[in-house]
Amino acid sequence: MLDEDQQILFTRLWTDAQPTVGQYVASLIRDQWAVRDIMQNTSLALLRNFLQYDPSLPFLPWALGVAKFEILGHRRDTARDRMLCDSEFLEHYTQTWAQVAPRINDEAAALRDCVSELQGRPRAIIALRYAEGQTSEVIAAELKLSAANVRTILKRVRETLKQCVEKRMAMSEGSA
Amino acid sequence: MNDDIESLIERWLEGLLDSDQQDELAIRLKENPEQMQRFVEANIRHQMLCDVVRGAQVEEDVRKTPSQAQTQDRTQRSTARIFAWASLAACLLVAVSWFFQAGDRLETMEPFLSVAMIQGSTAGELKVGDRLGTQTISIADGLVRLQFDDGVEVTLQGPASYELIAPGRTRLHSGLLTATVPPGAEGFQVDTPTAEVVDLGTAFGIELDAEGASLVSVFDGEVEVTPSSNTTAINKDKTRLVREGEAVRVTNTHELQSSEFDTVAYEKIWPVSSGIAGSTGAFRFAPPWPRPMGLIQSDSDIFVLPEGYAKTLDEPLALNVTLPGQCLVAGDFTPGELPPGTRVKSFLLQFNPVDQRDHTPGPPETVPGPKELKRIVGDITFDRPVLGLIVRGDDLRSSDLRFSVRGGQVPQKGRALELSGTPRDDIVQLSEDRRTVKLDLAAFGFFSDQVRVIVDQSLSK
Known part of the structure; x- marks a missing residue:
């Protein structure tokens, strides 16, 4: 015990x-x-x-x-x-x-802030992909896009989030 | 090789690899620690995003709950009132069902954009600052600029009819528009009678002609154009990626054809689409599409060069003029700093007279001859408040890298304003309402004048 x-x-x-x-x-x-x-x-x-x-x-x-x-x-x-x-x-x-x-x-808090800034279609697509676990094919069918297009948008949104997280991390390190 | 592993990882994350592909991936990862590291990192980031996005969804659901409770409360109250007024049960049923329908309509009508500017338009009841949701906008003439909450900007040129379906989804029924889609808002879509245009992070224009054909021109980045068929099905196999400097036409029989990239149709719309409300005097607009900006020279015009998309500052930005008033000498400067997180757009105002000394050997003169000095005056008005101006050489240079996307930094020498109060010096003035910048400039030889204007671009929330 x-x-x-x-x-x-x-x-x-x-x-x-x-x-x-x-x-x-x-x-x-x-x-x-x-x-x-x-x-x-x-x-x-x-x-x-x-x-x-x-x-x-x-x-x-x-x-x-x-x-x-x-x-x-x-x-x-x-x-x-x-x-x-x-x-x-x-x-x-x-x-x-x-x-x-x-x-x-360590990036989780910054990522939360950055995700909350997303709006419109990128937000809808990441919700379908990450909250609901849908594949690009399913998302594409739902939003009437091509799967390649959905993958491109996801890739760019991840890149946007990555840059946003890096900036926030740098800012919080700077202020710490 | 790297693209290959990235694509394998991405497909693994989507659960799309078959047994053989999984074996191949496992072998590669075991043999290559660096690739294993990338694989694990991609998995961690994927799982973090799943957690964060699920958390955000839950938060959103929680936020919506009180408003539903409020609706219920209001329903109960109105129900009570109806009981008091009417003895007929039928009346109650009608009233309650109407209330719920009205509630549903309110839900879909939640605004997702604002009217940013109206110029010379009889735009019905539209006013600057109006918040709009799902609806169709019809304008008889003039120009209307719309600012979506995710940063997308759309400018319409009348006569036009434009349907706002949902955030990120719109339809142009007739007329001409330009759209600017900043990073993070990719996927913005404009349907036309003959095509679907999906933006992948760009600036583009669509013109519908009298025959019903759609002409799509891409000024920056790339868009995906798919002819819509007469049935509701979409011809995905006919989708074409259209890049900067290219144009396609989708005919009224839904044929997709390459077309000549010609921006004449957009000459009138683009100052408004860039956020400029008007100008007087010497201001001329350089088009926002591909062009060699630094080579623009004119003895009689100040060129306005918008510098890329609106962006959120990631570090402080030093400004030389932050308050309304006139600057004759450097002592009139009202320096300040914009904090990180401010969303701004930058415009470069450039007076770059034709250099008459191009063929003169030896070092350039620093004192102008009487005929070489050019004086030029003009006002330019923006549709959002000007947060400040950058006029000092050092500050222009240090802000170049942050705003100047393609070549606005030319010329590099002697471009700061000469502010010492003598007759051949420059005067710059910011109006009381912060919308108008007045320039009275003198320049000669290879010495030009540049002012970087930083305009507020905060979004409605």
């Missing part, structure tokens, strides 16, 4: 890491319900095994490793099964995620 200090430490670390681990699982598993199950199992596994965690090491790689193990035990996502079966690929992918995510996750 964890003592009170350990429980507090676990809560703090897991609260910080959870969004990143959730994104990692969602990137490999298409089914939203399966993502939820895997995240629940991951939470429980982390809690049960927390005494094995070495607090001198970063928490995120350890949490991602546990989540990877839960994904492997829960292979329902047929669309991406091929990549998940490749344990060497999955290992590389998980390690790289642990390295890259902390750097990019």
